């Protein structure tokens with residue numbers, strides 16, 4: 553497990569609890585030492601006792617020595633550098649699963665494409681779904697999708713496919729994996745849901761409530777569907793755990809860092825003061841840029857993601873941006889129906905709610 557943040561630690565716990573040895577790579581030697589000494593990750597999952605089969609190390613060669621599979625659980629923005637760093641040590645041909653979610657900012661590549669570019673010759677997939685780290689570590693009933701493209705040989709013998717083997721490794725009392733061959737659909741869901749969660753947070757922080765959240769979730773699913781299908785993924789995948797499932801979780805409470813960031817911004821807290829000024833991984837923040845860039849490139853309208861990007865990165869005013877989002881010309885649902893008729897002038901939303 554490459555990355556000893558909250559998610560890497562939780563997934564390593566799932567694997568170790570299932571009776572496998574899990575090497576957990578931490579960037580900082582002092583954290584690796586603290587994990588081994590205290591059987592706890594004090595920085596990212598404090599108060600939770602780690603299984604004995606987890607061994608932390610800050611040395612990549614040690615972490616990957618004899619590995620049967622590798623999971624990448626560092627922030628998406630660090631992924632290419634991580635792949636380059638592990639290239640000399642990763643055993644030939646082992647499956648690599650992404651546990652991080654996003655689209656690369658500079659290139660607009662899906663994270664699996666980044667891994668394949670840097671580490672050719674490995675099956676590359678993803679583990680993605682509605683999975684808060686602490687609940688997963690506590691073995692709360694949790695379900696997620698394990699997605700790898702299926703080769704012809706995998707179809708003939710699915711039980712030996714990388715997806716099935718990864719799913720079997722993760723499958724335990726509380727953790728229930730599902731298997732998919734639609735990696736594109738799964739990755740798009742994981743990248744987009746964080747941006748939509750920021751939108752939900754902004755609106756709740758600004759004083760709006762459940763109608764608004766349900767609208768953003770539902771229209772967010774539509775944005776996911778359009779991007780996934782434009783990139784060759786399947787619509788049905790977007791209604792699964794890695795799409796609608798994760799979107800629902802992430803947009804439901806400020807346990808989500810993405811929802812929480814939006815909520816604080818919606819309350820008028822300046823970005824530098826959010827999370828009390830602590831640096832926090834908020835994937836939707838950087839992915840607001842990469843997702844909207846990618847959407848424009850493939851010609852897909854994603855107005856919610858565009859609005860979040862405008863607020864976070866282009867200095868747009870929350871009230872004006874979200875008013876404009878709500879006042880867009882009437883559209884058809886589903887999107888395919890061709891509509892055109894006169895539309896009234898945009899109205900301004902009453903941020904802070906109206907009584």
Ligand SMILES: NC(=O)C1=CN([C@@H]2O[C@H](COP(=O)(O)OP(=O)(O)OC[C@H]3O[C@@H](n4cnc5c(N)ncnc54)[C@H](O)[C@@H]3O)[C@@H](O)[C@H]2O)C=CC1
Nearest residue numbers: 556557558559560625626627630652653683684685833835
């Ligand atoms: N926390 C959660 O509930 C879940 C998180 N994820 C995803 O997992 C990924 C990691 O997130 P968390 O573990 O939650 O973050 P975290 O904030 O708990 O930990 C971040 C980790 O990344 C490491 N890191 C930071 N900068 C780095 C760099 N330049 N190079 C290498 N490592 C670096 C940190 O040392 C730390 O181990 C994200 O993509 C997130 O969306 C996915 C599912 C659930």
Ligand SMILES: O=C(CO)COP(=O)(O)O
Nearest residue numbers: 681682683684808809810
């Ligand atoms: O991806 C997650 C849950 O599936 C974690 O969401 P946050 O990064 O918003 O906390």
